[in-house]
Amino acid sequence: MAENIETVSIAGEVRSRFLRYAMSVVTGRALPDVRDGMKPVQRRILFSMFHDSNLTFDRKASKSAKIVGDVMGNYHPHGDGAIYDALVRMSQEWVMRVALVHGEGNFGSVDGDPPAAYRYTEAKLTKAAAYLLNELDQETIDFRDNYAGNKREPIMLPAQFPNLLVNGTAGIAVGMATNIPPHNLAEVLRACVFLIENPDATVALLLDRVKGPDFPLGGKIVTDRPTLRKIYEEGTGSIKVQGEWKLEELGRGRSQIVVTSIPYGVDKGALENFIGGLIEDKKLPQLLSVSNETNDKDGMRIVLELKGDADPVLVMAYLYKHTDLQKNFAYNMTALVPSADGKTMVPKDGLSLKDILQHFLDFRFETVKRRFEFELRKLRARIHILEGFRIIFNALDRAIKLIRESNGKADAAEKLKAEFALDDEQANAILDVQLYKIAKLEINKILDELREKKKRAEEIETILASKKKLWGVIKGELEKLAEEFPERRKTRMASEEDVLEFDEEAYIVKENTNVVLTRDGWIKRVGRLSSVESTRVREGDAVIAVVPGSTLDTVIFLADDGTAFTTRINEVPASSGYGEPITKFFKLADGVRIITAVTTDPRFTPADTAKGPYLFIATSAGNVLRLPLTSFRPESTKVGRRYVKLDDGDKVVMAQLVGGEESVMLASRQGYIIHFKLDDVNILSGVGKGVIGINLGDDDVCIGGVLIGGSRFDAIEVEQSNGKTARYGREARRVVGRGGKGDEVVKRLTHARIVPPPIELVNWDEIEGKPTKPKV
Secondary structure (H helix, E strand, O other): HHHHHEEEEEEHHHHHHHHHHHHHHHHHHHEOOOOOOOOHHHHHHHHHHHHHOOOOOOOOOEEHHHHHHHHHHHOOOHHHHHHHHHHHHHHOOOOOOOEEEEEEOOOOOOOOOOOOOOOOOOOEEOOHHHHHHHHHOOOOOOOEEEOOOEEEEOOOOOOOOOOOHHHHHEEEEOOOOOOOOOOOOOHHHHHHHHHHHHOOHHHHHHHOOOOOOOOOOOEEEEEOHHHHHHHHHHEEEEEEEEOOEEEEEOOOOOOEEEEEEEOOOHHHHHHHHHHHHHOOOOOOEEEEEEEEEEOOOEOEEEEEEEEOOOOOOHHHHHHHHHHOOEEEEEEEOOEEEOOOOOOOEEEOOOOOHHHHHHHHHHHHHHHHHHHHHHHHHHHHHHHHHHHHHHHHHHOOHEEEEEEHOOHHHHHHHHHHHHOOOOOOHHHHHHHOOOOOOOHHHHHHHHEEEEEHHHHHHHHHHHHOOOHHHHHHHHHHHHHHHHHHHOOOOOEEOOHHHHHHOHHHHHHHHOEEEEEEEEEOOOEEOOOOOOOOHHOOOOOOEEEEEEEEEEEEOOOEEEEEEEEEEEEHHOOOOOOOOOOEHHHHHHOOOOOOOOEEEEEEOOOOOOOOOOOEOOOEEEOOOOEEEEEEOOOOOOOOOOEEEEEOOOOOOOOOEEEEEEEOOOOEEEEEEOOOEEEEEHHOOEEEEOOOOEEOOOOOOOOOOOEEEEEEOOOEEOOOEEEEEOEEEEEEEEEOOOOOOOOOOOOEEEOOOEEEEHHHHHOEEEHHHHHOOOOOOOOO
């Protein structure tokens, strides 16, 4: 066997095989053909139903199980599930703009209900599907062997309309994807006619005919025309779609919103459940309930019951912002197009609207040309036969005499050929015809047919000899098809008045509350808190911050890795229990802890002025800095904002809002304490590392500190390694310059941690516009 062993590069072999696999997925499964808009599985389903089972729209439907079995056994050697899914999708009117399969039975619903198993459903082709298939028997397209080599299947379907645009498609291949929205059939056909008449037409002119996507569920497109034009020129972009709604007055001051359409691809059932969750969580207090009143007569009706004084415009603006009632469709025009030599199909992205229409028209030109050539061949063959009848008609008696005197059919054929200069085909046709067919009256019919066939042949030859005439035929067929499918648009192009401004504060019930943060990173919102000890925490956990504020304001959580996370206080879960872990709302790196929280309520942190407010920050490396609170007030993303730059191994050990304090005390692990003025620390305009606050010795770290002065605290309390605590007042620790080592207050022991000052609570009952002195 040695002569059969070949040494190859494993990298090269893997690359080669993966490329073959990738191209197989791209061309054989995931991407549609620009000519008929079909993926192989869709094409094989339609071909099998039409060619093998004759399941046309005017016939009785057949079991889906049989259709799936025929397709899988003859053309598509993949799973039955994939075939049935494709069959179901082509029948769903909320997916396809022009359905190609008529389904009988449970084929799913727009509410997300799955279809019944294929043994329970039946299907046949729709009338529209006929226009993709009915030229198959006219040699308009090429065929190839199926996977087993025992049948022939079409390479593409002889589509009479641009199915790729009309029904759209979605697919993910290797290294590329496609996502094409559906469009209105009549609009697309009119654009094709316009492009035939004006080959140099721009995308902007074509968009006068094709207004934009036309989704089967309706909705309205709020993307402006310049953006749409750019998307259709570049073949990629995002199209914003909204559901439509109307207000219904019920009398006695009651009213309701009725959602009459939803964006393409949205699960209506899931949408209703989500809106119900918003109502239950009181995130949309203007709504009382949501119900589904959709029916065949009135169409889609998602009913939202309003409170008496609710503004429906505000409600819809919130729903557009927070639910799938507004959705961006990621337009990605990628398809298989003919290669430069026209022999193969290659993937191409960034196709413009004009590219798609031109590829279809080029394909249609070749298809119609081949159809006429096929018809002409058939006509010429028939004319040839009829010419034989015409020849013998003038000597019919002589022909009959020759046939009588012959010895069998073969001899008669030879005598006719010799006598009348006929060929085999004509002679055999004459001998096969019944005698009465060549009587005088029947011969007249034959001669009339001969004249008609010659006339038609001449017409076709004239058409084939002129591209202009051939394009004229194509144009006429497209116009006729547009008349047969004149359905109006379902998706409306929105005006400026349709765009609702979203103001999040309009949906929040304003109330005073407290945000509780624990050492283990659990957060919750409580309205009244008599004492820190009265709130529930998990075993082994402890409260490290309680910050007051209005639900309209935000709270800032500061992590020890130098990241700040800001969210609306209203978004913090209200709970009488433990609350929720903060990692549910923000993305914290491994091992990172939240060390404190700061409110942005202007009653406690005044609006930003030249004098503050500021954050004072100290790190384990002994660096300190002051930073304006301004940039941290607005909501952040889940990943937060950086508020200090840290070296490897460094972390924040103190972050505190500066009030009327004058100085700061910092403590180190090895027993040092330093006391210096806050004014010694510069205020940074942006994020930085700061300056040295305490000069640390080898293996020493800063463990934290306390702001001193004002009406708050005048000492730092430190727990030592022996478990005892020591208190160092401002008078005992003199103020020195920033950046020194400070005083060594313990020698044989070390500092374990800073004992946090007691948490101050606000008595909301005493608040009248401005908070009174909080209770401890």
